[in-house]
Amino acid sequence: MRLVSSFGAVLLTCALVPLPGISAVAVAQDEETDGDDWSAVSETFEPENFRAAPYLGNGRIGAMIPPSGGGYHDYGTLVRTSFPLLEPRYTGTYLAGFYARQSGSLNNTEVIAALPAWSGLTLDVAGRTYQADVDPATLTQYRQRLNYRDATATTEATWAPDAEHRLDLTYRTFVSRAQPNLAVQQLSITPRFSGPLTVTDLIDGAAARRVTATTADADPDRKQITVGMRADGTDSAAFLVSTVTTPDELNGIALPANGLTAGTRFDGTVAAGRSYTVTKYVGIASNADGADPRAIATEISDSGAAHGFAATHAEHAAAWDRLWEPAIEIPGRDDYRDWIRPALYSVLSSVRAGQRWSVQPAGLSSDDYGGLTYWDAETWIFPTLLALYPELARTVVDFRVAALPQAEANARAYGLAGALYPWNDGPTQRCASPGVCGLVQEHLGNEIVLAQWQYYSATGDEQWLRDSGAPVITAIANYQVARIGPKLPDGRYHYAPAAGADEYVTFSVDSALTNAGVMATMRTAMSAARLAGLPENPRWADIAANMAMPPDIVPGVPAEYLGYQGAKIKQADTVLISYPYSYTAPGYSPEATLVYYFDRTDPDGPNMSNSVGAILSAKYDPCRTQQFLDQSVQPYVRPPYRFQSEARGERSGANTVGQPAWIFVTGAGGFLQGLLYGPSGLRWTETGPRLDPMLPSGFPNGMTVRDLAVRDSKLTLRIRPEGTTVEVTAGDPVSVETPGGPTTIRPGVPLTLPTRSACP
The missing domain is CATH 2.60.420.10 (Maltose phosphorylase, domain 3)
Structure with a gap:
């Protein structure tokens, strides 16, 4: 999907008793039947299949839960992530906006940081441990279900670590939609033996990437563990605080803290046939949430524990119900x-x-x-959100609004006016290098403009347009005016070097997608400026009327770029001038363009x-x-x-x-x-x-x-x-x-x- 071959990839190396007050109804209230069409179910335990891990997220926190039901799992060196990291895959947890600073990259200045694994409630019985890499041969009656309706992963299994010990386990895990900084996991255990058993609440630093530890401690009296970190190369701090609900008479033992790992062990004696439940409430916050993220994470964790599983899950499910309307x-x-x-x-x-x-x-x-923001947001994801969830779509356009000062600084670094957004970067939207930020894939600016205008058109929010959208639109248009330069002797404006969306072509002159998008941007800038009372650049209208397009490669079909000879293309490119743009010109045929280019995609x-x-x-x-x-x-x-x-x-x-x-x-x-x-x-x-x-x-x-x-x-x-x-x-x-x-x-x-x- 990404243009990388021309520049190379710079790799980053970057003891238990029954809980009082928890009824069977409360624990099982959202169980699905086998005929439930809101769930997907796996009945095969596949710990090495990275696609067999449920995804849980609320837009602030995102996490993959391993097939075992919780904890951290990596998939070895043969299964790797995509460009630019190319690292072994693992079950990660990510916090929106929490990024490490990158150095020495040709492509981007930031990459998303990964937090320690928060979902670990492990079991120890007879010297064996139930965790993400548990021996598949010791499991029967395995069933993991992801319910899309209430965004909850339920993992059930019977675990027999040896012939004398057998336990029925159920994990229920969710990331709260109602509370953006809260994640919850509940473990219910029904042993078929009587004897000692240990549950450990763990925050596992093995899952962390691109962060440095600042705090790791456990407070057995409060049944709480805390891990703090800083995103590498930045002052951005984040904390995870886990509070476990267990009977007060249990005495936990703090495990030795190690870097980004902390935990508390709870020992107890269990009786065959009785059910035992333990629940952890994890607050996750960064300094984007406030000046004291540790205090925020602690308050969220404590509050979740005070409300209890049934209440927090009900709030979460109700929030998802509204999303499914x-x-x-x-x-x-x-x-x-x-x-x-x-x-x-x-x-x-x-x-x-x-x-x-x-x-x-x-x-x-x-x-x-790398968790970077590309044209994917505006062109492929935003239109769906705009049609059904304009309040969510606004996050896409407001992201560019917030980054406008940096985009203007990027343009100034080239000696140009207006605003230049990088093809791929994190929240700060800095340019990493001239080769990627200002010369390649500059069609992105047009797609940002289109999304800003579509948001206004769909919502009719004139105040937003004046304060937010129009300044972005006009700044991008002014950058393009400066970037394109004067007319050439043919009386036309040309764009070089550039590249469209076809990543089999590194550089080109007069990309059809880029140039048609520039025409649309100029017309949009004129409309936005008039509505918002902003000054109009007199060259906008001239460029809109006189922007070059490559000659037709067959009748009615513009070449992808000047000199294109019909080679295979990587992905939709020239066809985009018909949608999401509405390009028209004498002789242009959207139907012929559709047929020609999809036959070559x-x-x-x-x-x-x-x-x-x-x-x-x-x-x-x-x-x-x-x-x-x-x-x-x-x-x-x-x-x-x-x-x-x-x-x-x-x-x-x-x-x-x-x-x-x-x-x-x-x-x-x-x-x-x-x-x-x-x-x-x-x-x-x-x-x-x-x-x-x-x-x-x-x-x-x-x-x-x-x-x-x-x-x-x-x-x-x-x-x-x-x-x-x-x-x-x-x-x-x-x-x-x-x-x-x-x-x-x-x-x-x-x-x-x-x-x-x-x-x-």
């Missing part, structure tokens, strides 16, 4: 249901309203792509391309829409939890350094975007949404989109073979553009539109 429903297609839910879950687990960070290609599931490239194929074909070649939709998801979904890989094979392109990203939130966002914008024909305009519905051939029973967000209202679209109804289900009347012209939909009076056939 919007929906994409396709009756009769259980396969699509089982793809849509984990795709949406992986996106939602990676972003949180009101925070200052964007969403990365792997979300908060791993350090694939590498099927082993990253999995975003087919989603834009679905959107474009729905308008220009509807007989192919179902094929594109199927190809945007089915080859990339992996068992047991149905998340998406970056590639259908073991490389995401012929020039790729590293293995495909996992979990690939970008691909999930693209797949959902294809479903939302393809069949509905949805496009955002300044006056309201445009709708032009069609029904893919594989959806004979239709499809429904619930809670499409427009301004302060919600719409439900029901696309059926006989016609499409659009209904305002909440809020004020909504103005929409339709093939028959503009109209207004009023609550209680649905609009009926014709449904275009997939294959007339």
Whole structure:
């Protein structure tokens, strides 16, 4: 997915008794049946399969839970993360915005730090330990379930460390959606023997990456352990504080602290047939949460323990219930249901309203792509959020708003006006080197502008546009004015060197995607400046009217760049000028461009391309829409939890350094975007949404989109073979553009539109 081969990759080396007051009902209230269609289940214990680890996240904290149910596991040297780290995979925990400073890199100045593993409640019986690398031969009745509905991982197993000892274990783990800094794990144990048993609450530093220990201690009297750290090369501090609920009469013993590892051991004698439960509440905070992150993490941990498991889980589940109110429903297609839910879950687990960070290609599931922010956020993930969750979409655009001063400093370093955002970096958005920040993949600026404008168009938030969006839009436009320079003797503006999204081409002149995007940026800057009362650069209009495009390679199809001869391309590039842009020119054919370039797109490239194929074909070649939709998801979904890989094979392109990203939130966002914008024909305009519905051939029973967000209202679209109804289900009347012209939909009076056939 990333252009890396030309520059090289710089590697970073970077004792137990029954709990009073816990009823069986409270512990089991969210158990699913085997027929539950909100869950994915693994009944095979596969500790070495990194895809058999559930992902839990709330947009602030993200964590992978190993198949054992908790703790830390690494997968050896053969299974590695993607560019730029290329490190052995492991079950990591990540905190949004918590990044280490990188030195000596050609590509980026930061990389996401990994925290110690917080989910470790280990068991010791007869000299054997139940932990992430437990011997599979000692387990029976294994079952791990990830419930997307309430974002809870439940792991059940019978463990027999030897012939005389057998225990039934259940772990229930979640990262609270209601409390952004809280993670919770509960372990229930039913021994089939009587005798001694030890439970250890552990924060395991083996999982940490790119951090330096500052604190590690245990307080057995408070049943609490604390680990503090600093992200390497920075002053950013983070703390994990774990509080365990056990009976007061138990005396814990503090384990010797070691770097980033701390724990408390609890010993006790258990009786056969009785059930024992222990719960840990982990507060996780950085100084982005306040001046004293240790105090914040401690307060969160203490508060969680005071509320108890049932109450904290109920708040968490209720928050997820609200997130699931919007929906994409396709009756009769259980396969699509089982793809849509984990795709949406992986996106939602990676972003949180009101925070200052964007969403990365792997979300908060791993350090694939170093946790850096790419065009993935604006182009592939943002449109899905904008349609269903504008409050979450705002985090993507506000991330660029917050980084505007740094982007302006980046441009000044080149001696240019305006704002230059780096192709890939962490929250500070610094330029690491001229070779990547200012010469390659500069189409990113256009995609940032487009997202800023789409956010305004969808929400109608004029105050936000004046204060936030318009300054970003106009600053990027002014950078491009300076970057492009004067007209050449042919009377046209040219962009060189540059590169589009096709990462099989390092440098090019007049990339079609870049140049068409510049035209759109100039027009958008003019509109945004007028609405926001900002000064207009007189060259914007001239560049919009006189930006060069490469000549057609076949009639109606512009070459990907000047000199392109029809070579294989890595991923969607020139087709993007039709969507998400709306490029038009005499003789330009969106349909011919779609056919030409998808016939040349590498099927082993990253999995975003087919989603834009679905959107474009729905308008220009509807007989192919179902094929594109199927190809945007089915080859990339992996068992047991149905998340998406970056590639259908073991490389995401012929020039790729590293293995495909996992979990690939970008691909999930693209797949959902294809479903939302393809069949509905949805496009955002300044006056309201445009709708032009069609029904893919594989959806004979239709499809429904619930809670499409427009301004302060919600719409439900029901696309059926006989016609499409659009209904305002909440809020004020909504103005929409339709093939028959503009109209207004009023609550209680649905609009009926014709449904275009997939294959007339």
